Amino acid sequence: MREQTVDVAVIGAGTAGLNARRAAEKAGAHAVAIDSGPLGTTCARVGCMPSKLLIAAAEAAHAVREARHFGVHAGEPRVVPGEVMGRVRRERDRFVGFLLAEARTLGERGLLLDGRARFVEPNLLAVGDALRVRARKAVVVAVGSAVRSPPLLARLESPRVIDSDRVFELEAIPERLLVVGAGPIGVELGQAMARLGARVTVLCADAKVAGIRDPAVLASAKSALARELTLHTRSTLEAAEARADGVWVRFRGEDGEVSEGTWPMVLTATGRAPRLQGLELERAGVELDDKGRPREFDAATLQCGEAPVFLAGDASGLRPLLHEAIDDGQIAGRNAAAFPAVLPGERRTPLAIVFTDPQVAFVGRRYDSLDLATCSIGQVDFGDQGRARVMAKNHGLLRVYGSPATGALLGAELVAPAGEHLAHLLAWAIQSGLTVEEALRLPFYHPVIEEGLRTALLDLRSQMSAKTGSPSTSRTSSGP
Numbered sequence: 001m002r003e004q005t006v007d008v009a010v011i012g013a014g015t016a017g018l019n020a021r022r023a024a025e026k027a028g029a030h031a032v033a034i035d036s037g038p039l040g041t042t043c044a045r046v047g048c049m050p051s052k053l054l055i056a057a058a059e060a061a062h063a064v065r066e067a068r069h070f071g072v073h074a075g076e077p078r079v080v081p082g083e084v085m086g087r088v089r090r091e092r093d094r095f096v097g098f099l100l101a102e103a104r105t106l107g108e109r110g111l112l113l114d115g116r117a118r119f120v121e122p123n124l125l126a127v128g129d130a131l132r133v134r135a136r137k138a139v140v141v142a143v144g145s146a147v148r149s150p151p152l153l154a155r156l157e158s159p160r161v162i163d164s165d166r167v168f169e170l171e172a173i174p175e176r177l178l179v180v181g182a183g184p185i186g187v188e189l190g191q192a193m194a195r196l197g198a199r200v201t202v203l204c205a206d207a208k209v210a211g212i213r214d215p216a217v218l219a220s221a222k223s224a225l226a227r228e229l230t231l232h233t234r235s236t237l238e239a240a241e242a243r244a245d246g247v248w249v250r251f252r253g254e255d256g257e258v259s260e261g262t263w264p265m266v267l268t269a270t271g272r273a274p275r276l277q278g279l280e281l282e283r284a285g286v287e288l289d290d291k292g293r294p295r296e297f298d299a300a301t302l303q304c305g306e307a308p309v310f311l312a313g314d315a316s317g318l319r320p321l322l323h324e325a326i327d328d329g330q331i332a333g334r335n336a337a338a339f340p341a342v343l344p345g346e347r348r349t350p351l352a353i354v355f356t357d358p359q360v361a362f363v364g365r366r367y368d369s370l371d372l373a374t375c376s377i378g379q380v381d382f383g384d385q386g387r388a389r390v391m392a393k394n395h396g397l398l399r400v401y402g403s404p405a406t407g408a409l410l411g412a413e414l415v416a417p418a419g420e421h422l423a424h425l426l427a428w429a430i431q432s433g434l435t436v437e438e439a440l441r442l443p444f445y446h447p448v449i450e451e452g453l454r455t456a457l458l459d460l461r462s463q464m465s466a467k468t469g470s471p472s473t474s475r476t477s478s479g480p
Ligand SMILES: Cc1cc2nc3c(=O)[nH]c(=O)nc-3n(C[C@H](O)[C@H](O)[C@H](O)COP(=O)(O)OP(=O)(O)OC[C@H]3O[C@@H](n4cnc5c(N)ncnc54)[C@H](O)[C@@H]3O)c2cc1C
Pocket: 011, 012, 013, 014, 015, 016, 017, 034, 035, 036, 037, 038, 039, 040, 041, 042, 043, 044, 046, 047, 048, 049, 051, 115, 116, 117, 118, 142, 143, 144, 145, 164, 185, 275, 279, 312, 313, 314, 315, 319, 320, 321, 322, 323, 325
């Protein structure tokens, strides 16, 4: 058995792992990453990038259909699945290619080792059967997450039951599709498939769609999505069977009514779980709970209890988003190199975007964390917003939260046209510490979607004044 000694060992060469290795090296440590493959990162291979490529194709088809609203009649678009999926995979492979080239360079320099890692003792890892890696300082666990499918469907072992890891390999768009799960993956892929020609039914166990917690925004999103998807929230899968003509599924809806049907394809999108099994974290002195997660984990330093072990990216299950995986990697890598002198990392204003149409986004404080007695809410309905109507994209609701006591902007949940941009403006304003008043002093052009944000901020200012009893400052017109 070969043994190699380094300062920092990073398990996983995905986004978090590559960033952790780089940060540890920058901090002066000899740091290696270990990965059992496939390399290329979840984001580029089966996550953010192929999903957005599929959505881009779906948007193109949708734009052709919607052109009739402007008196431009192109008819029903002819979607050629082979061409659609061909472009998705070609462009995906291009993104993956850049990451594979980086991995190759690291491998050539001996900084990326091939193999499955597990703990033998706190600072010692077994990599496959032939290698041990001793980390003088600490280990970063950046193993990502894996799809979690409902056992009822997983046990069918049917090629007609797929998940997001397999959806980008499809050659055809199914005529009908059942999506189980209405989180970001379920609604993004479900709506894309609908626009590419599938009749899509989405069912999910809870009341939420796309992770929205603000009830008014949720209602608006549901009504926008219901134009293209048949949605069953609060529904429970009761039985499933693989049959010759498809997958038969029986489920109980919100009202207790039992429905059943047979779908040529079922896409499971019921969440992802950190890939911690098999790492034998207990041997590193990390105590696990009944779900196999570390009992003690410091979300600021990313350290597991007192052990020389840090979790980064999806492996912690805390903020399973790409930009957070980058930040996690940098914090964990730096702390591992400096171990035991660990420091809390600097975090950005929380920001998440779901790429449906209209887009869903969350910024800063979430609705369910607000004390409604002391906070105020301003809103804009995009149904009548000027630019949204011009573009025939007038659907959605933006709700922005503020503190009447300090005038501070706290957060927002929204479903809106150009939601990705509105969410960035709000995140940047919140992180810069702008008050509602200061945000309203910034320029807003006409006619733009951002004028909707101004309407919501003006509404928030009046709601805040009503709570404090102080008159709201002169009202600026919010435009048509
Ligand atoms: C369909 C989909 C769409 C998404 N869309 C978005 C989006 O639009 N925006 C966004 O911000 N996020 C999105 N995400 C989430 C984002 O992709 C993830 O949060 C991010 O890629 C996680 O990165 P990571 O480094 O934690 O994990 P990964 O990139 O999965 O890296 C983990 C690595 O660890 C390796 N590994 C695992 N176990 C071991 C072991 N025992 N030994 C050695 N190596 C091991 C694996 O081979 C892998 O290379 C999406 C995810 C999915 C699935």
